[in-house]
Amino acid sequence: MKxxxxxxxxxxxxxxWVENKRTxxxxxxxxxxxLTYDVGANAFPLITTRKSYWKAAIAELLGYLRGYDSAAxxxxxxxxxxxxxxxxxxxxxxxxxxxxxxxMGRVYGVQGRRWQRPDGSTLDQLRKIVDDLSKGVDDRGxxxxxxxxxxxxxxxxxxxxxxxTFSLLGDTLYLTSSQRSCDVPLGLNFxxxxxxxxxxxxxxxxxxxxxxxxxxxxxxxxxxDQLELMRDVQLKRxxxxxxxxxxxxxxxxxxxIETWVTLDDFEVExxxxxxxxxxxFSV
Ligand SMILES: Nc1nc(=O)c2c([nH]1)NC[C@@H]1CN(c3ccc(C(=O)N[C@@H](CCC(=O)O)C(=O)O)cc3)CN21
Ligand SMILES: O=c1ccn([C@H]2C[C@H](O)[C@@H](COP(=O)(O)O)O2)c(=O)[nH]1
Numbered sequence: 001m002k003x004x005x006x007x008x009x010x011x012x013x014x015x016x017w018v019e020n021k022r023t024x025x026x027x028x029x030x031x032x033x034x035l036t037y038d039v040g041a042n043a044f045p046l047i048t049t050r051k052s053y054w055k056a057a058i059a060e061l062l063g064y065l066r067g068y069d070s071a072a073x074x075x076x077x078x079x080x081x082x083x084x085x086x087x088x089x090x091x092x093x094x095x096x097x098x099x100x101x102x103x104m105g106r107v108y109g110v111q112g113r114r115w116q117r118p119d120g121s122t123l124d125q126l127r128k129i130v131d132d133l134s135k136g137v138d139d140r141g142x143x144x145x146x147x148x149x150x151x152x153x154x155x156x157x158x159x160x161x162x163x164x165t166f167s168l169l170g171d172t173l174y175l176t177s178s179q180r181s182c183d184v185p186l187g188l189n190f191x192x193x194x195x196x197x198x199x200x201x202x203x204x205x206x207x208x209x210x211x212x213x214x215x216x217x218x219x220x221x222x223x224x225d226q227l228e229l230m231r232d233v234q235l236k237r238x239x240x241x242x243x244x245x246x247x248x249x250x251x252x253x254x255x256x257i258e259t260w261v262t263l264d265d266f267e268v269e270x271x272x273x274x275x276x277x278x279x280x281f282s283v
Contacts, residue, residue, distance in 0.1 A: 001239040007033050011222050012231055023282040027221035037196045039210035045192040048240040051276040055263045057190035066258055067113030071102040078263050084283045085156045092156040105155035111146045130254045133206035138168035161191050173208040175199040179217045185226045185279045225280040240272035
């Protein structure tokens with residue numbers, strides 16, 4: 001929590017204003033932020049200075065791992081975060097690749113589970129990683145990447161947290177996650193949860209201990225219409241101790257994640273938080 005607040009304060013103290021064409025808003029911006037989560041010690045990085053809707057963030061992660069490509073699929077598992085990008089963004093609405101209501105196109109999990117090879121067959125990046133790690137293999141390329149520049153025009157948004165690299169040292173699994181663009185008040189609240197939970201889940205189904213998760217962000221920003229709430233409300237509050245995340249131990253395989261896992265399989269203990277803050281969202 002301290003590293004999150006320190007990043008927010010750093011953006012306010014030393015950020016520079018940058019115009020953003022896509023949203024038509026200015027962002028107070030810094031370059032390069034490194035966050036570390038101790039998954040082995042189960043220090044779950046939930047924001048405590050406002051209420052975090054952590055279940056929606058885990059639902060979004062589950063959708064990515066399942067290769068979802070429709071905002072309706074995300075809604076069905078308790079996540080509303082893709083409605084606006086799938087259905088309200090002018091550029092995507094007029095894109096000929098968009099296949100009707102709720103379609104997100106070839107983003108995130110589609111690339112992770114069904115990357116298209118030149119011969120038309122598909123590559124399942126996550127399956128390969130889980131199979132290798134389950135055998136104790138780290139070939140120094142256990143990389144899940146959603147970043148496919150050749151297909152950017154076929155999706156509603158370029159992936160923000162785009163690459164997850166798994167590493168095995170002895171019996172301990174590590175994760176390094178890379179993010180090109182980060183909406184610190186809204187997106188990072190979700191992304192921290194997702195990096196932590198991704199390592200915890202993959203360690204569990206491949207039979208390893210979880211170590212640290214390293215979250216590397218390039219462009220970290222606060223939109224102009226979020227600044228006042230962050231500076232004058234959220235940053236004035238004292239954080240609470242971090243809670244712990246419990247994952248149903250019956251989740252043992254990638255098929256379990258694909259088929260029966262729901263948000264009921266995740267519980268948080270000891271979450272103390274301040275009042276909710278509703279930040280404006282930019283499409
Ligand atoms: N501008 C922008 N910021 C983002 O963080 C973002 C995008 N766009 N587009 C793609 C995804 C969607 N994400 C989102 C979208 C909405 C919330 C959001 O509204 N969160 C609220 C309430 C969540 C709820 O009630 O479930 C929050 O207070 O955290 C968070 C992340 C993250 N990404
Ligand atoms: O997981 C996510 C997804 C998106 N975001 C934020 C970062 C930016 O504010 C927007 C995306 O806009 P671009 O113009 O494509 O950079 O969404 C996030 O923080 N986390």
